[in-house]
Amino acid sequence: MRLTVSMAATCAAWALAASGAAAGTLDVLVLDRDGKPTPDAVVIVTPSGKGQPKTPLLNSAVVNQEKQQFVPTVTVVAVGARVRFINSDPWNHHVRVGAAGAAVGASDGQSAVLEGKQDGKPASAAVFTMDKPGAMGAALLGCFIHSRMGGAIYVAESPWTVKTNAEGVAVLEDVPEGAASIKVWHAAQLVEKTPLQVNVLAAPAKATFQLDVAPRRRS
Template identity: 55%
Template sequence: MSKLAQHLALPALLAFCAAAQAGNLVVSVLDKDGKPVQDAVVVVTPASKGATPRNPLPMQATINQEKMQFIPAVTVVPVGAKLSFINNDPWDHHVRSSPAGMGQFSATNAGFELRLEGKPEGKPGKASEVTLDKAGVLGATLLGCFIHGSMRGYIYASESPWAAKTGSEGIATFEDLPEGAAQVKVWQADQLIDIAPQQVTVGAVLAKNVMQLTVVPRRRRS
């Protein structure tokens, strides 16, 4: 083989080797009664460091306040991401953050606070931005509104690039994970005490894992 042919073949060979060392993982999250859980956050931390997902977590995300709700209800981003908050209701809202889970009952960190004016009729809502680059942003953050106490939303800032929300079937799928050992943990808003992480082995055969909560999550308002 000529040097030119070897040079052209090298990228394909490297890509083949990378694919051969990658595996897929499907994680199913169930509630206490064995029913699928939507909007649970699944975080996978491979023992092999350095690999990154084909589709990384977004460094920017938008959270709307609309019809007295945070939309989406759960936002998953990496640490350092920039969040844009937009009020699409005609009345004013606040955005206040505090630790989620048991930490919300003993929080000493004030987090961040914003006040968003109501959306003028016929005009777009105004946006305010926050960057998750301060200490204490790792993991889950509870969002609320001082004016409307029933409003709840969540941000999950993941240190691992392998993180995803479960869909309506309670499933999160991860592709091209590094082969070998990995840790899987699950966060869900109504699970105040985290369930124990699980160890999995990722290989050529599709790996499947089931994580079951000890609670039945509250039904979300449609």
Template identity: 30%
Template sequence: MVVFECKAAGDFVARVTDTQGVSTANAVVSLHALNFTPPPAADAPRAFMDQRNRRFDPHVLPVWTGTLVNFPNSDEIHHSVYSFSAPKRFKLPLYKDMPAEPLMFDQSGVVTLGCNIHDWMLGYIYVTDTPYFGITDAQGTTRVDALPAGRYEVRLWHSHGETRTSQVSETVQVNDAAEVERNYRLELRAASQDMQPAPSTNSVEDKFGRWSN
């Protein structure tokens, strides 16, 4: 008989606001183990970054390093997704009902996404080297359940943060069968061009769903 060691688990809940106390959505909260090494994934994790109504959906996608990300296109038109970010540089033409091969994101960091055809489209893939993370909802809340008991460094990241890198907030202790709750405030820049309303479909490429490369 083979016996596997299993650490007891606890939960972590984070509530994030800006400096005015307004709930902040799309903040990535990650917990990095300090006194143990997380086990590797049995298989490469999978995630999806869709194109829907000429927006990236979700706007921010957090993934663990080594994740395969699919880029489905739910629009009737052609997209040409790209990134110049150091963790993952790529260009990916996307057609309706013609799925592209998934891309491996194996370097941690922020990957900023754009579309060569619809230049207002802006999205982010946040690649973290820990399997313990979450992203805040409209109420500024996220929870990470079943954390192995231990000490963690909590990091926060938001696309409107004062720095493009994650902000180290504190070290927390997670105990067996306990829930840790924390409140955080982030200094955020004014919203730039993130998630602008999509313009009307009057352009040739939008009407016919194709683009000359």
């Protein structure tokens, strides 16, 4: 029996669907209240189908304190990941990892003082374990010594969790075909918005999510 190209493609699609391997790519554009692209927003996609992305979430990460900034500003990790904070500045820094919305100085966060880096010596560092997933476990980063410093660690509850790039776009690959919900987390968005419902297909798809806030741009 000879199959035409279209019949062969259809059979291949049926085989992928039967094996549960059918997946697509989803590009999510996050806009702020004013319609401008929002970098460093965390996009969380929860598909109805089963699967795993080829690129797993980070089980470890490094955040630098450099030029009185946390670099990167936002880090996405897996549950139980160990995050190493390094002070690359010549002056002392404090690092506090606390739950979003917690009062400054709350006792339930992790904190450490990191001495300034001296020439010829290793930079001081501290390692914290991130074990609370999702928006409730999202950690805000701060420094008691330099109040302008800020950042965030997001512990993903879905393996399809990616932060947006400088153009406000998050690219999520290997998302199982079918219904899926999209949530977006940003430290400035205090009230969680209703998830966006989409249908993922084999062909690349795009979606847009708009926040209710206009986050301050990092200088």
